[in-house]
Amino acid sequence: MKAYIFPGQGSQFVGMGKDLYEQHQVAKDLFEQANEILGFRITDIMFNGTEEELKQTKVTQPAIFLHSVIQAAVAQDFAPEMVAGHSLGEFSALVANKVLSFEDALRLVSKRALAMQAACEEQPSTMAAILGLEDEKVEQICAGIDDVVVAANYNCPGQLVISGSVPGVEAACEQMKAAGAKRALLLPVGGAFHSPLMKSAEAELEAAIRQTEFKQGICPIYQNVDAQAHTEPSEIQQNLIKQLTAPVRWTQSVQQMIADGATLFVECGPGKVLQGLVKKIDKSAEVAQVS
Template structure:
């Protein structure tokens, strides 16, 4: 069975999407439509902007989404998913790919999500840190015992968990985790504490936008970050998507469940190969590839 997976923030690179724009008329049309929807020429930043330009949240999230979704659409009849999943932001790309959201609605939501998250980041100094080489339950235990807000945010693969929270709490947790035997506990260069309770203002803002958006019956199951299980019901999809900003990304569990449910090939659709690497670390026998036009 074919599983199509969609990357999140951090997968962006300078020049992303230019090959699609130059080689596929449909891609050109969709990129121009995106410029009109967003009200600025995101293509200029994607194709010619610096790494710093691309790092701006209001640009990064729509850029990664557009690269993924437009690549999927230009594949035409070769795009035949039996199941889909996306890492954090990538869940929106996956929902367009399986027909739950239209291209236009997906882009609007992603843009609103980026702006809401940016606002939430400005309320309180917060960040995330990657923890390598410890069992999940040890990391969870340290977070629970650390003073302040700090939680497990991204279950990326066994031995790689990202924590998220208040600046001081993250620093305290990192010291404790190193003492507990973590190979690394490294603060990440991100704008804020994504997938933590500190994203509650953004969750509330995005919830209203999601409630007002039409969700259609998906063409194949999506394995959502919040539940790590196959979802086909559009009402449930909506509820999980609203919870996503303050809940952890259960990527390890999602991939494991997809394999249990029959996934034999994981095709990464979008910039980079980060998810393919994670899939291999979750199950080294899994087959992976990059989508091409």
């Protein structure tokens, strides 16, 4: 079975999507539609902007979403039997399996980016990558810290991202190193994504998600919050609301997809990060870039 997977924030690069725009009329039309919906020419920043401009959350998230969804729209033999997305990538996956329309998903992604940015500005917070410790040990250390700090991204065995207040994450990093972590590295992010500190963003996004039509998908989506297959629109909607404050269970999602018959994981969007993670989760899994 063929599983299509969609990347999240951090996969952006200057020039992303330009080849799609120039080579496919369908892509050009979708990019121009996106410029209108967003109210600014995101294509100018994606194709010719600076890294700094592209790093702005209000640009980064829609840019990665657009690259992923438009790549899927022009791909040959695009016929997903299951889909999943890492964090932001879940919105791309929901367009790919026809649960959300392109327009509705782009509006939600834009709203999500702005709400997350506002939540980051409310309270200084951060994230850190923990390498070489078992998940249970990371969870145990986080639970013992007095400040807000939680496991946020289960990326692959031995690679977990924690998220929370600056003092909480810094204290946890010290304890992780003492417990034998190979690395405990603060990430250059503006906030504590996938933690309780995103509660205000979740509340804002919930209102928008509830007003959006979710349709029956053409195949199951394996969602971040529980790593299970979902096809029921109301369940998918509820899980998407929880996503901002809940951890991304990527390791568990990939394991479940393999258990359910996935043999080939096709990454759709900028970069090859997810292909690398899939191989670390299961060496025997086949991976490819969409073409």
